[in-house]
Amino acid sequence: MTSKTNGAYDRTPLIAGNWKMNLDHHQAVTLVQKLSWTLTDADHDFEEVEVAVFPPFTDLRSVQTLVAGDRLPLAYGAQDLSAEDSGAFTGEVSGQFLAKLGCTYALVGHSERRTLNGEDDALVGRKLAAALRHGIAPILCVGEGLEVRRQGRQVEHTLAQLRGALEGLSPEQVAGLVVAYEPVWAIGTGEVAGPEDAQEMAAALRAELASLFGAETAAGLRLLYGGSVKSTNVASILREKDVDGVLVGGASLDEGEFASIVRFEHHLLTD
Numbered sequence: 413m414t415s416k417t418n419g420a421y422d423r424t425p426l427i428a429g430n431w432k433m434n435l436d437h438h439q440a441v442t443l444v445q446k447l448s449w450t451l452t453d454a455d456h457d458f459e460e461v462e463v464a465v466f467p468p469f470t471d472l473r474s475v476q477t478l479v480a481g482d483r484l485p486l487a488y489g490a491q492d493l494s495a496e497d498s499g500a501f502t503g504e505v506s507g508q509f510l511a512k513l514g515c516t517y518a519l520v521g522h523s524e525r526r527t528l529n530g531e532d533d534a535l536v537g538r539k540l541a542a543a544l545r546h547g548i549a550p551i552l553c554v555g556e557g558l559e560v561r562r563q564g565r566q567v568e569h570t571l572a573q574l575r576g577a578l579e580g581l582s583p584e585q586v587a588g589l590v591v592a593y594e595p596v597w598a599i600g601t602g603e604v605a606g607p608e609d610a611q612e613m614a615a616a617l618r619a620e621l622a623s624l625f626g627a628e629t630a631a632g633l634r635l636l637y638g639g640s641v642k643s644t645n646v647a648s649i650l651r652e653k654d655v656d657g658v659l660v661g662g663a664s665l666d667e668g669e670f671a672s673i674v675r676f677e678h679h680l681l682t683d
């Protein structure tokens with residue numbers, strides 16, 4: 413049994429790599445191949461620590477073919493999806509198509525989409541519902557910007573985003589949900605929220621999930637931290653009781669660094 417220094421894992425840790433708008437489908441195949449070789453060589457137990465990648469839409473078919481053809485124990489997902497299922501929505505990608513491509517997960521409400529594409533909580537909630545309709549586990553991204561953090565309102569702000577996206581759902585519907593806390597000021601900046609900040613927010617999110625869906629459901633949901641995660645800081649973050657994994661951006665583009673993050677327990681033993 414995998415264990416934290418503060419106790420056994422109740423939930424399978426999830427290490428997720430969000431590639432953002434990087435790597436074409438040829439590069440995707442190369443990275444996924446190298447990543448799986450590196451982890452297999454290192455005897456990584458994918459049942460103990462789950463690994464998922466989030467390539468651009470145009471890479472997903474190639475990743476599906478590779479993962480299925482070589483029976484790789486890796487999960488993959490999309491970085492976004494449409495709130496709609498089909499129709500006159502030029503440029504949108506339906507959850508139905510993603511399910512056909514074997515996506516286990518879809519990110520919803522990533523801060524870059526909220527900021528660059530004006531996605532609000534209502535739209536994020538509709539996208540989350542669309543993922544659930546198609547049997548895709550949503551990874552709901554929440555988190556505050558620098559101004560909100562400076563005002564000390566980060567918990568209130570992040571919990572409002574959580575409630576806004578999950579309104580009207582039942583405990584059964586959210587059973588496979590993952591929530592990623594990504595403070596916007598820590599994304600791509602080299603600034604990392606301290607492990608205690610990640611834990612403070614994870615505990616607040618879990619308490620809010622318990623009040624929405626019951627303690628038992630909340631205890632089974634995985635909460636991730638994201639924002640400048642690297643092999644050198646992952647262990648201290650994942651040592652925290654309520655943090656069940658990480659959502660990695662830049663560092664997931666290098667298979668050696670990402671594999672080292674996946675093998676965070678190795679750092680737990682050495683630091």
Ligand SMILES: O=C(CO)COP(=O)(O)O
Nearest residue numbers: 430599600639640661662
């Ligand atoms: O946005 C992120 C993952 O979704 C975090 O990105 P970085 O790890 O590059 O800071």
